[in-house]
Amino acid sequence: MPPSQVFLYDTTLRDGTQAEDFNLSLTDKIRVALKLDDLGIHYIEGGWPGSNPKDEEFFSEIRNYALKRAKIAAFGSTHHPSKRAEHDPNLHALVEAKTPVVTIFGKSWTVHVKEALRTTLEKNLEIIRDSLAFLRPQVSTLFYDAEHFFDGFREDSEYALATLEKAVEGGAECLVLCDTNGGNLPSFIQEAIKAVQERFPNVPLGIHAHNDSDLAVANSLAAVEMGASQVQGTFNGVGERCGNANLCSIIPALCVKMNIPCLDPEDLRKLRQVSRFILEIANVPPNRYQPYVGRSAFAHKGGVHISAVERHPSTYEHIDPALVGNKRRFLISDLSGRAGVQRKAMEFGIPISSKDPVALEVLNQIKELEHQGYQFEAAEASFELLINRAMGRFKKYFELIGYRVVDQKFSEDGDPVSEATIRVRVGGQEEHTAALGRGPVNALDNALRKALEKFYPELKGMVLTDYRVRVLPGKEGTASKVRVLIESHDGKERWGTVGVSHDILEASWQALVDSINYKMYMAEKNQEKKGCGEK
Numbered sequence: 256m257p258p259s260q261v262f263l264y265d266t267t268l269r270d271g272t273q274a275e276d277f278n279l280s281l282t283d284k285i286r287v288a289l290k291l292d293d294l295g296i297h298y299i300e301g302g303w304p305g306s307n308p309k310d311e312e313f314f315s316e317i318r319n320y321a322l323k324r325a326k327i328a329a330f331g332s333t334h335h336p337s338k339r340a341e342h343d344p345n346l347h348a349l350v351e352a353k354t355p356v357v358t359i360f361g362k363s364w365t366v367h368v369k370e371a372l373r374t375t376l377e378k379n380l381e382i383i384r385d386s387l388a389f390l391r392p393q394v395s396t397l398f399y400d401a402e403h404f405f406d407g408f409r410e411d412s413e414y415a416l417a418t419l420e421k422a423v424e425g426g427a428e429c430l431v432l433c434d435t436n437g438g439n440l441p442s443f444i445q446e447a448i449k450a451v452q453e454r455f456p457n458v459p460l461g462i463h464a465h466n467d468s469d470l471a472v473a474n475s476l477a478a479v480e481m482g483a484s485q486v487q488g489t490f491n492g493v494g495e496r497c498g499n500a501n502l503c504s505i506i507p508a509l510c511v512k513m514n515i516p517c518l519d520p521e522d523l524r525k526l527r528q529v530s531r532f533i534l535e536i537a538n539v540p541p542n543r544y545q546p547y548v549g550r551s552a553f554a555h556k557g558g559v560h561i562s563a564v565e566r567h568p569s570t571y572e573h574i575d576p577a578l579v580g581n582k583r584r585f586l587i588s589d590l591s592g593r594a595g596v597q598r599k600a601m602e603f604g605i606p607i608s609s610k611d612p613v614a615l616e617v618l619n620q621i622k623e624l625e626h627q628g629y630q631f632e633a634a635e636a637s638f639e640l641l642i643n644r645a646m647g648r649f650k651k652y653f654e655l656i657g658y659r660v661v662d663q664k665f666s667e668d669g670d671p672v673s674e675a676t677i678r679v680r681v682g683g684q685e686e687h688t689a690a691l692g693r694g695p696v697n698a699l700d701n702a703l704r705k706a707l708e709k710f711y712p713e714l715k716g717m718v719l720t721d722y723r724v725r726v727l728p729g730k731e732g733t734a735s736k737v738r739v740l741i742e743s744h745d746g747k748e749r750w751g752t753v754g755v756s757h758d759i760l761e762a763s764w765q766a767l768v769d770s771i772n773y774k775m776y777m778a779e780k781n782q783e784k785k786g787c788g789e790k
């Protein structure tokens with residue numbers, strides 16, 4: 256039977272940092288711990304104090320903070336086979352970490368006892384009991400992680416259960432069953448838990464699942480369905496190899512789908528923000544397709560989907576995105592229909608009906624342009640300008656008379672020098688400028704801005720923050736078409752524009768021009784809003 260409450264045990268700072276390319280400094284660890292505490296996580300495993308000085312420092316540093324809700328846990332192993340518990344430096348380090356919770360892991364699988372620990376099955380049982388018994392009087396809460404429990408249970412169920420018995424004898428308050436290699440299926444997880452419950456009806460159980468079969472979340476929830484009241488996992492599922500059970504998916508599943516309290520609804524709304532915060536700190540790019548919290552988790556692209564979601568969100572959404580702090584997005588592409596165009600236009604504040612011939616014209620243009628290689632999902636500014644052009648509302652801020660870009664290399668080792676000259680007409684006035692740049696696109700961008708800034712000083716505050724070039728599929732080698740996506744920023748807003756051509760400069764030019772036009776268009780639009788009394 257599922258428990259009445261689940262306790263969340265986060266191991267991002269310990270097992271999470273065992274992931275390739277996921278590293279945290281001491282300061283990072285403190286910041287993440289405080290964030291998790293603020294969210295309402297019950298236990299935060301800070302590291303392995305016997306492992307390295309950073310983890311030791313973490314435990315002394317975190318004592319300087321008054322945590323609101325979370326308890327800090329220190330992690331380590333049972334004592335070394337060659338030592339007695341009282342002489343084992345790892346166990347001493349755990350006590351010296353002075354944490355309210357200590358978690359130690361021990362071996363449940365005969366293969367591990369013989370091959371990894373290189374000891375006898377009897378000795379391992381003694382190691383488990385003695386390690387816990389040594390810690391028990393010195394720590395207030397003691398958890399036992401039964402490493403490889405499920406693999407051990409399959410191999411020799413009696414021995415695996417005997418290891419748990421020793422942990423209980425030693426004083427473990429919760430037996431956390433681990434799918435360490437992440438290879439088990441939910442049905443087997445439930446079968447093994449049933450046997451554990453029959454043997455230990457009064458001992459709380461926990462689950463610690465790895466994701467090697469992409470089942471860590473399913474296995475964790477299967478364990479909870481059986482009655483496990485502690486769930487260990489990491490934010491964004493980071494962890495050794497393919498990662499740990501992802502708390503960003505487990506938490507909403509528990510709260511929203513299984514109605515098992517683990518976070519307050521108000522805290523649940525912070526989930527996406529906390530997920531992002533941790534990735535930012537670790538300098539890891541977010542996975543846009545991550546369930547619940549990813550940018551695309553509630554992004555609708557197919558025309559049929561957009562139309563139905565407009566009518567009733569649950570037609571294509573499994574939960575309300577706001578519950579986890581995410582939001583619904585509608586994407587424009589060649590898979591869109593009129594409802595998508597209308598929805599997007601409404602978002603831009605342009606009222607058109609899906610029956611309006613303009614909606615159909617815009618739709619046809621998008622389908623043709625996407626066929627040519629344009630893509631508007633990351634270039635919404637270009638799309639907004641396209642709607643305005645179709646409606647005859649587009650204002651031309653400048654006219655190109657011509658440009659020339661020269662890229663010269665003077666020696667084998669030297670950097671090339673790029674220079675652009677440009678002639679534009681603004682109103683009735685012609686402007687002719689030149690600029691150098693770090694590469695031809697930068698030179699062209701510099702020359703264009705230099706020509707326009709005199710007329711539009713607001714362009715000075717605009718910077719290009721991202722520039723991506725993608726060679727479009729084809730067999731034409733260096734003659735292939737390219738798509739350029741530019742992201743610009745003016746301190747307040749960020750917008751994306753797109754250009755496509757066989758010529759990389761032309762593709763860049765299109766995206767640059769859209770970016771500048773959009774900036775000017777936004778400035779006027781904001782001015783109009785102010786004129787209408789909007790704040």
Ligand SMILES: CC(=O)SCCNC(=O)CCNC(=O)[C@H](O)C(C)(C)COP(=O)(O)OP(=O)(O)OC[C@H]1O[C@@H](n2cnc3c(N)ncnc32)[C@H](O)[C@@H]1OP(=O)(O)O
Pocket residue numbers: 270273303305306307332333334335336360361362371372373402435495
């Ligand atoms: C499933 C998990 O994620 S468990 C956590 C894994 N995390 C980590 O390993 C990160 C932190 N680890 C470390 O910093 C180091 O490995 C340390 C400090 C713990 C140990 O370092 P070392 O003493 O150099 O050992 P090493 O890293 O080679 O690990 C193997 C040793 O651990 C021992 N060991 C492994 N598991 C256990 C256990 N449950 N109980 C007791 N000893 C164990 C092995 O017997 C072996 O000892 P031996 O070489 O004397 O035979």
Ligand SMILES: CC(=O)C(=O)O
Pocket residue numbers: 270360400401402403433434435463465
């Ligand atoms: C304890 C642990 O991290 C594991 O078994 O995966």
